Amino acid sequence: MEFRIATRADVPAVLDLLADDDITRQRGYGTVPEHVDAAIWAAFEAIEADDRNELIVAVDRNEVVGTCQLTFIPGLSRGGGERLLIEAVRIRSDRRGRGLGGELIRWAVDRARERGCRMVQLTTDKRRTDAHRFYERLGFTASHEGFKLAL
């Protein structure tokens, strides 16, 4: 298993992972399209060009089996240290329940630590109760309410 920054060739597989999720489908914030259109390529290029954003893939034998996005956010609190925001965590459905998600998050947390971040944060839908236990086992605390406003 390898964790690395996604290349252009990984994008279709990442989109498949983002779409393969019941809550994403129900959410009503918009769905992930079946094909990669110009706006999605532009978003990928924006992430790739930004040294505070990283699209990560977990790759096993040349197959993308997991993904997440990392955003390193500078701020004046906590002694001026960055915080890491983790978004869009997905593990391919046939690979869930085997510890891959934990490996991916621990890898991301290590990356934050190496970079000198003071905090790692993420939000997860209140309906994802399995995910809540998962993040608590990894040492996270559900100390905050996560508010969203679709535009």
Add this chain to the structure above:
Amino acid sequence: MEFRIATRADVPAVLDLLADDDITRQRGYGTVPEHVDAAIWAAFEAIEADDRNELIVAVDRNEVVGTCQLTFIPGLSRGGGERLLIEAVRIRSDRRGRGLGGELIRWAVDRARERGCRMVQLTTDKRRTDAHRFYERLGFTASHEGFKLAL
């Protein structure tokens, strides 16, 4: 009242606002120092140089009376649209309860809309029950759990 991007001269007042908060003091993630040290200046310069991060101040008669930080995050979901993350929202204690916070958040949401963002998100400590009602009145939904891990 004016809302604008903070300048270097606003930084001490922003730090005072960040520090003037009971939960920040209790949080144990580290406190905001009384003075502006090199790491905080470096963080301010990182925000200033980054076109996806904006430190915002609310200014009334040359006094900083509110602040928040905006981070515009590119992503592959939601048709490739950015999301806005709002962090570090503070209103000076003698100005609370008079609608200023609502004005600041609506201004930030309008800024996100003009930029074409698909979503605005933020987290707020579970103990800030007044803040929860405040964000619900502004149209936000507490759909997510907010997990944090201090490093």
